Amino acid sequence: MIADLKQILLAEDNANDVELTLNALRGNHIVNEIVVVRDGVEALDYLYRRNTFAQRTETNPALVLLDLKMPKVDGIEVLRQIKEDSALKSIPVVMLTSSREEQDLVRSYELGVNAYVVKPVAFHEFIDAVKLLGGFWAVINEPPPQRPQGQARG
């Protein structure tokens, strides 16, 4: 069963935040493989199997965790592309952000984000938040069945 678990994609440019997030996920006993990318371009490369991810064979991830503020392409843009693509839009996307700015929140929900989490300063609160997210989206919530494109069923 565990081997069947899909990957979780984490897009985060800050190494400290990556480490804390990974710690939080592990601490919550989430055992899915977690793929970390450092900006929006890489996140999109992963999802579309481009450049460094051209050889990727895994199915779409169970969950995408996006930092809002990233170099090159920000989280909002990645979210927009995911939700506009019929092959990707069923993937749950969660915004992880330091910001309480209302404009970002409104924008994200307009684009169809599945959850929006303001990273709390207190670490244990952060762990609780990640626990809820990872548990709910990666383990409990069964994503819609995969429909591979251009591939005969058999």
Place this chain on the structure above:
Amino acid sequence: MRLPLLMSGLIAVVLVVVFWAINRQIETTLLRDGRDRAQAAADQIGAMLAQSAARGTNESRRLARDPAVRRYLSDPSTEAAPTRDVLTPLAVAGQPSVELRTAEGVRVLEIGPARGVAAALDATVPLRPGLSAIQLSGETVFYGLVTEVDDTPPPIGGQREAATRRLGYIVIRRTLTAVQTADTLNRLVGNGALVAVGHQTGGIWTNFSKAIPPPPIDRTRNGILEYRTATGDRRLGAVSMVAGTPWAAWIEFPFDRILAPARAMQRRMVAIGLVAIGLAAVLVSMISARITTPLHDLTAATVTIASGEYAHRVHAARRDEIGQLAGAFNAMTERVEAAQQDLESRVRERTASLSEAGAALQERVAELNLARAELDRFFSLSLDLLCIAGADGRFRRVNPAWQEMLGWSPEELTSMPYMALVHPDDRVRTATEAAALAAGGTTVRFENRYRAKDGSYRWLSWKSASAGNLGLVYAAARDVTEEKRTTEALASSVSELNVINDELESFSYSVSHDLRAPLRHIVGFAALLEQSADERMLDDDRRYLRTITKSATHMGRLIDDLLSFSRMGRAALNQRTVNLDALVREVALEVGRDAPRDVTWNLHPLPNVHGDPSLLRLAFVNLLSNAVKYSSSRPRPEIEVNVDGGGPDETVVYVRDNGVGFDMAYADKLFGVFQRLHSSDEFEGTGIGLANVRRIIHRHGGRVWADGIVDGGATFYMSFPKRGTQP
């Protein structure tokens, strides 16, 4: 009364015409029938006579061939008896006897009931075979029938003797005056008719009782005649030829007789006509009495009312149209009377008010003259520039303020086009505005520059209106040169401020993201360190770590509060009517839930205010949680929210607690950012809460202030401007 006569006359005329036509028709018909009847009767009489004559002739001829007759005539000396027997059938009772005469005319035998009568008659009947003419002998009218007797034997074997010898004649006479004949005829054609017979070519005519004059008509052919007798009687007669004789029959009727039915009809018609006319006259009189009289009354009433007697009324008891008319007439008269009275009273009132108005008008003229003098004085006194300009682009009149401000004398100003004084850059706009004004517009706050005599320009703000029909423009201007400078300076300040605000916006956005991240890392890694080095750490190490965590967390809160305070000042207000009462109860419930001990809430009814609900909510969250916080050390914390009088322009709400209070000496520091009157060891907090409250209330146009005594509780007041009084 003329109407009934007229109607009766009319009916009479119509009846006469109709009756005359009918009578004419009847008479014509009767006359036609009379003619037919006369002709038919004449023909019948003629036929009877013809038949009678033919029968006599035939009988006479038969007997003429009788041998006894022949023999006797051949020899009159023979026995006469057989001959007499043979001839007896010819002898008719009452008629003259039948004679046998020799060829020489000698009478040899006379047979008949009235022998000797024939001889008594004129014997001049010519001995010519056939019927004779009608003859008169004394009073007796008669005719003769002579038949020749010869010796011609009866035809035997087709042979006939060549010679015949005349032996003599049978002579018969018949009178036409027999009374019974006339009676019979009269029965046939009716009384009053004249039946006559006579010779066709004149001579004797008889009515079968006596000789009469021949009828005045051509008697040789059938025909009808109408004529007047010498005495004037009208008569209708018809003549008919009697076949086989030289006679003609005549039937004559008096007209009266023929037209008798018409006369009877006439009499009846006259009677009917008279009755009809009488009835018509009575009927018309009745109708006239019923309609004409009330109308006459109405007409008379109209004349009466026209002469001014409006109180006059007519009798209107009837229920028909006339009654309605009379009723309507009365109603109209009442209204006319009322209107008349109303009119008179109005005329009186008008006359009175007119004379009043006349007096008032004189007063008004005096007032106007005064007002005009006053206006002139104001015109001269005004600090504003006042002017009247014509359609030719020149001033007609300017007040002294012009000279004071621009230096030009009134003569200079009115002698040149005002456009010459307008700043070249403003001339196009000014011309457009002047054209709009001339078209009847009004100018409010039009601004342009005028050149002063010293060459400098002054900004003038205009308010103008045109008196279209006069082609004049009335305008007032004010020197706004200083205002203009201030406004320009203000505009540049505003744009600088906007730039700063934008910078601030992006600054706070960065702060919210970038300043929080390191704090999170500090706290996060401190937590990881605590986990990984747990066993190896001394108690002091743990305390250090917790202090690090606590400080970083506090700083995170400071940043959050500071950001929200900054946003509060910039966010647009989303104002509407807010149910303050409901809002405060909700916040109290929420805040009270987290309170360390039970709080007694005294929440009084609060009015609705106009404001941004989310911001007002934030203000009350701050105030109520402060109240809870600073009274939490009391054994029975009490918090009261109520309205405090206020004024007509504002609503004042206060929040009072029985907490630790404050020293009024520091009251001005309460609402400052990061200003605290208690150490954070005593009470937690960032020092932003009350600053937020003040900012929120200020943004709603209100004020905040506080009362407090150390250890005696604190009261925080805020005022809300009432709607409509808000600037």
